[in-house]
């Protein structure tokens with residue numbers, strides 16, 4: 001069976017709260033979709049706004065290799081002919097090779113939203129499609145509210161599809177517009193439709209009951225050949241059917257070759273890039289492409305995946321371009337540490353007493369508020385320290401941090417002094433100002449160390465996260481600081497915990513510096 005993928009990220013996806021793509025963003029998304037191997041890209045509604053009109057002009061210059069561009073619109077207004085209707089004319093002016101228009105199926109919508117007769121609605125469906133068919137290469141029909149319409153008045157719902165068929169629609173797409181249909185209802189209704197309609201059918205589901213992916217898959221099982229959806233499930237209200245889940249389900253679970261193996265390996269990249277372009281934060285637990293989709297935390301799980309990853313993975317992560325991760329926490333056993341040891345390329349036997357020692361140490365520290373899941377560099381230092389493999393590099397004798405505001409309305413001034421014993425056993429005393437107390441402490445620390453370890457000049461902090469652990473004790477609360485550092489070649493994360501936020505930051509900063517020196521084998 002041949003299933004075509006129809007992406008509407010650039011149309012229905014933009015109906016998502018908080019998403020507003022620029023024309024450049026839209027072109028970038030179109031290029032990503034084409035590289036991936038999507039068959040149809042719905043670029044927008046040219047009758048809606050100048051941005052979408054501009055997109056249809058600009059996209060022609062992209063010379064897409066795989067995808068056909070589709071322009072979206074509605075059936076003509078009842079009072080206008082197709083020639084007079086600006087929305088229909090905008091579809092032609094877009095010069096898109098495909099047009100997809102939606103029309104009303106549900107009698108309630110015809111009389112309430114359009115406020116026309118049921119007969120008039122059949123006319124506007126048929127002649128809008130017939131007009132487009134004469135002027136556009138390929139024409140699809142989205143039967144809006146099809147399942148609700150069918151449940152309310154099956155005879156009329158089928159009449160609207162027959163009007164679309166007479167008008168020449170090449171695919172009739174059944175829409176679960178309000179997202180309230182259950183998979184078994186949807187399957188049964190599609191079987192009824194197939195008794196009356198001979199043109200190929202498509203599916204367009206919304207996620208209001210969290211069933212959009214399940215409904216789309218069910219539709220394919222019932223013979224639907226075009227699946228509409230969006231990347232990451234963006235779309236009006238709770239979103240659209242998520243193609244990022246549908247595509248691997250079709251290919252890997254149902255054996256339908258809707259995308260090449262090579263394309264499927266770009267799924268992770270596609271999902272993250274589109275999310276980034278939409279300026280939305282990470283969705284860690286997203287099936288298939290989330291950072292946690294193949295992350296194993298429980299010791300029992302890790303022990304089994306070391307023997308065979310299929311014990312706790314429904315597919316191999318590489319197939320969709322994702323990767324396996326093992327997390328270390330107080331739910332770890334020796335296997336988690338063993339996995340990390342192998343990942344770090346270290347030669348330590350699982351039965352080495354240091355492994356059990358580190359497991360215990362991590363459990364104790366996590367009990368105090370540390371979290372090693374997001375601080376793998378601190379975990380590696382812990383492991384090397386317990387094996388006696390970590391040089392001391394420097395000894396801190398003391399530090400002082402001053403944060404003062406000298407006059408009313410003046411900006412606060414932060415200054416830190418550090419006393420430390422360097423590798424030559426001499427004590428150095430440095431001071432530095434900073435944008436805030438932690439920055440000042442960081443600068444003072446580096447000022448003291450850089451003369452001995454010039455390589456530290458490469459290190460910058462890229463992220464600094466603070467989490468209050470026991471909120472019920474007010475300002476006495478314990479603080480966890482997570483720091484992400486980079487030297488341009490790699491990034492690493494370290495953690496510090498203390499009821500004094502400066503001390504917690506200091507612990508995370510020192511781990512970051514030590515990790516760089518250890519990594520450089522100094």
Ligand SMILES: CC(=O)SCCNC(=O)CCNC(=O)[C@H](O)C(C)(C)COP(=O)(O)OP(=O)(O)OC[C@H]1O[C@@H](n2cnc3c(N)ncnc32)[C@H](O)[C@@H]1OP(=O)(O)O
Nearest residue numbers: 045047048049074075076077102103104113114144177236
């Ligand atoms: C199910 C879906 O997601 S369909 C896509 C929904 N997406 C959007 O609405 C985004 C783009 N929309 C727009 O830019 C604007 O709504 C426009 C340009 C389409 C229309 O704007 P306006 O002319 O100002 O009308 P407005 O938005 O207030 O109302 C929509 C009109 O379309 C009519 N309409 C709704 N569906 C259809 C249809 N299938 N065929 C013809 N007319 C329709 C409504 O009855 C209403 O008409 P009325 O003004 O005579 O009451």
Ligand SMILES: CC(=O)C(=O)O
Nearest residue numbers: 102142144145175177
């Ligand atoms: C066409 C469309 O977006 C819908 O019915 O949901």
